[in-house]
Amino acid sequence: MGVEQTKTLGNGFVTTSLDKLVNWSRAKSLWPMTFGLACCAIEMMAAGAARFDLDRMGILFRASSRHADVILIAGTVTKKMMPVIRTVYEQMPEPKYVIAMGACASSGGIFDTYSVIQGIDEELPVDVYVPGCPPRPEGLLYGLMKLQEKIMKERNSFGAAIGVGEVVNEA
Amino acid sequence: MSKQVVEKLKGKFGASVLAEVEHRGETTVTVEAGEIVEICTYLRDDCGFNFLSDLCGVDYLGRTPRFEVVYNLYNISTKSRLRVKILVAEQDPRVDTVSGVWSTANWHERECWDLMGISFNNHPDLRRILLPEDWQGHPLRKDYPVQGPDREPYQGRLS
Numbered sequence: 266m267g268v269e270q271t272k273t274l275g276n277g278f279v280t281t282s283l284d285k286l287v288n289w290s291r292a293k294s295l296w297p298m299t300f301g302l303a304c305c306a307i308e309m310m311a312a313g314a315a316r317f318d319l320d321r322m323g324i325l326f327r328a329s330s331r332h333a334d335v336i337l338i339a340g341t342v343t344k345k346m347m348p349v350i351r352t353v354y355e356q357m358p359e360p361k362y363v364i365a366m367g368a369c370a371s372s373g374g375i376f377d378t379y380s381v382i383q384g385i386d387e388e389l390p391v392d393v394y395v396p397g398c399p400p401r402p403e404g405l406l407y408g409l410m411k412l413q414e415k416i417m418k419e420r421n422s423f424g425a426a427i428g429v430g431e432v433v434n435e436a
Numbered sequence: 437m438s439k440q441v442v443e444k445l446k447g448k449f450g451a452s453v454l455a456e457v458e459h460r461g462e463t464t465v466t467v468e469a470g471e472i473v474e475i476c477t478y479l480r481d482d483c484g485f486n487f488l489s490d491l492c493g494v495d496y497l498g499r500t501p502r503f504e505v506v507y508n509l510y511n512i513s514t515k516s517r518l519r520v521k522i523l524v525a526e527q528d529p530r531v532d533t534v535s536g537v538w539s540t541a542n543w544h545e546r547e548c549w550d551l552m553g554i555s556f557n558n559h560p561d562l563r564r565i566l567l568p569e570d571w572q573g574h575p576l577r578k579d580y581p582v583q584g585p586d587r588e589p590y591q592g593r594l595s
Binding site: 345377378380 | 568
């Protein structure tokens with residue numbers, strides 16, 4: 266897979282593997298869907314604002330699900346809200362990732378009641394769980410960095426998308 | 437002020453006023469459920485209660501009759517309040533709507549039906565308002581399992 270070593274072929278040329286290039290570009294331009302559900306959304310906004318500044322990592326909040334790569338489930342997911350979340354998730358183009366932010370999104374949290382979904386992983390495939398009630402912006406940043414690490418480990422996801430081979434899972 | 441209103445109400449609907457309670461300056465009258473629309477219209481037109489500040493259902497599980505519907509009225513000009521209650525039986529809980537008296541009762545009665553299962557006759561649009569459209573049951577009833585009907589009931593912390 267890929268080229269044995271990276272070397273320059275004169276000025277302006279770099280050889281690398283397609284996986285590394287694709288994963289690097291995906292991991293460094295994670296655009297989250299602007300979607301807050303409860304108090305976790307306040308911490309999510311704080312993480313996006315000047316003090317913690319997600320923009321410096323290429324993480325820009327997008328107001329359209331068509332532009333988004335990752336959805337942060339930031340807060341309590343009620344059964345009535347679930348159809349909306351599923352619509353937004355299905356509108357996102359592939360590849361797409363899900364971060365369950367906080368105790369409620371991860372497990373239902375303190376809301377062990379009839380109206381609340383006991384963890385978004387009952388409905389969507391979750392990539393990263395961020396614990397906390399709510400997590401501090403540092404916690405969310407760490408979760409996003411974990412997601413970037415996870416993306417960097419993907420193999421042949423681009424090839425599979427254009428019909429060349431399958432995704433290689435190296436667990 | 438509320439005292440005079442109750443006397444006036446008794447003069448007009450003597451047999452329908454079942455009880456009257458005065459507690460810490462708050463007046464509550466319990467009235468006959470069948471007369472609620474007439475009584476509410478009278479309170480609005482002749483006693484000045486032009487604002488229905490709240491309408492809600494109460495579940496007294498184990499008591500007969502089981503339910504109550506509570507109307508919290510407010511007179512904006514005299515700044516006085518009156519609480520009107522009616523008793524509703526457990527079997528087929530139905531009350532006449534007062535949404536024709538105060539339009540705000542429309543959504544309050546929808547909420548009362550949605551969460552407590554008390555139905556309102558002649559309501560213009562009795563749909564669920566808070567829960568999803570396809571929900572079964574009425575979760576604010578005391579015999580509704582708090583974690584939902586498809587879960588084992590909570591037994592307390594085991595550790």
